Amino acid sequence: MERIYNFSPGPATLPTSVLERARDELLNWRGTGMSVMEVSHRGKEFIALAERSVDALRELLGIPDNYRVLFLQGGATMQFAAVPLNLAGPNDTADYVTTGNWGVKAVGEARRYLHANEAATGRDGNFTSIPDPATWRVSDDARYLHLVSNETVVGVEFHETPDVSDAPIIADMSSTLLSRPVDVDCYGVIYAGAQKNVGPPGVTVVIVREDLLGQARPETPTVVNYRAMADTDSMSNTPPTFTWYVAGLVLEWVRAQGGLDAMAERNHRKASKLYAAIDGSDFFDNPVDPACRSWMNIPFTLADTNLDALFLKQSAEAGLANLKGHRLVGGMRASIYNALPEAGVDALIEFMSDFEARHG
Numbered sequence: 001m002e003r004i005y006n007f008s009p010g011p012a013t014l015p016t017s018v019l020e021r022a023r024d025e026l027l028n029w030r031g032t033g034m035s036v037m038e039v040s041h042r043g044k045e046f047i048a049l050a051e052r053s054v055d056a057l058r059e060l061l062g063i064p065d066n067y068r069v070l071f072l073q074g075g076a077t078m079q080f081a082a083v084p085l086n087l088a089g090p091n092d093t094a095d096y097v098t099t100g101n102w103g104v105k106a107v108g109e110a111r112r113y114l115h116a117n118e119a120a121t122g123r124d125g126n127f128t129s130i131p132d133p134a135t136w137r138v139s140d141d142a143r144y145l146h147l148v149s150n151e152t153v154v155g156v157e158f159h160e161t162p163d164v165s166d167a168p169i170i171a172d173m174s175s176t177l178l179s180r181p182v183d184v185d186c187y188g189v190i191y192a193g194a195q196k197n198v199g200p201p202g203v204t205v206v207i208v209r210e211d212l213l214g215q216a217r218p219e220t221p222t223v224v225n226y227r228a229m230a231d232t233d234s235m236s237n238t239p240p241t242f243t244w245y246v247a248g249l250v251l252e253w254v255r256a257q258g259g260l261d262a263m264a265e266r267n268h269r270k271a272s273k274l275y276a277a278i279d280g281s282d283f284f285d286n287p288v289d290p291a292c293r294s295w296m297n298i299p300f301t302l303a304d305t306n307l308d309a310l311f312l313k314q315s316a317e318a319g320l321a322n323l324k325g326h327r328l329v330g331g332m333r334a335s336i337y338n339a340l341p342e343a344g345v346d347a348l349i350e351f352m353s354d355f356e357a358r359h360g
């Protein structure tokens, strides 16, 4: 069977060449006579792999020397708790900007640990736009400002880093990391679950500024304590070795594609043509403010929702998988991460235009 175009929001499509390489090396990794899953994480081969992947991420993102790169577990959801535990005490305040359901989840979790102030929200407009940063009600004493750089469900993305608070910005970049360059030094902490652009689920990239290490509450679990994990090169306990290995292959693949400038150019082109197809039709609609439309996740609805099931059935038959929208917003969603080829976007646009001609 041929590989299809997989528009899944996550776990998401991986580059075919990465999967082929993992297959080829599966039984005998780097001449060890074992798979990478079977070797010690303390052995020199795996330590070298870990170092190479951290170096590759540093190079791709241009991460300054005063930041540490951690590979943790527990997903982005674990970071919703790890951030307040590492950066603030129970009586402290932190600002949260909610531009979609992930931001809402993050502030909900944070409320268990500190005073979380919702400084701005897109809720009133059904999360179809980002409130103007000039209107955000930030706290004078906030320990940090948390935002979600790309909201995976509603398809809203910050295209610039807001500059409204003296507090460090903590960003959930789960569905945008590696899709474009980032000014890392605008942030205190950047985190991302791997299963969108970085690799398979199981690893969470955390990039933390060194001055924010060492402030964790005593009760913080060691495996999410930034200081403890930085001091052990993310190996206080057994890391998810296979995921880490595949993430390393993805980082090499991104480098071979020309790095993040090249990824950004391609991702912008892919998103622009899909938005143009949606906007150019009366049959399809995307409600998001064009100023903050996501390059990665593009929700759209059909003029006649009775046709949703047929659209999904026929698109799947045409080799375009996982286009069903999130249950919160309905309709369709095309997630077009780095590894979703431009030809897949072209095929989707062609299918949409054909479907409209038949049913519009």
Ligand SMILES: *Cc1c(COP(=O)(O)O)cnc(C)c1O
Binding pocket: 010, 074, 075, 076, 077, 078, 102, 148, 150, 151, 152, 172, 173, 174, 175, 193, 194, 196
């Ligand atoms: C997928 C996603 C999450 C959840 O990640 P888990 O690894 O499942 O915890 C959080 N935030 C954003 C922006 C996401 O896209």
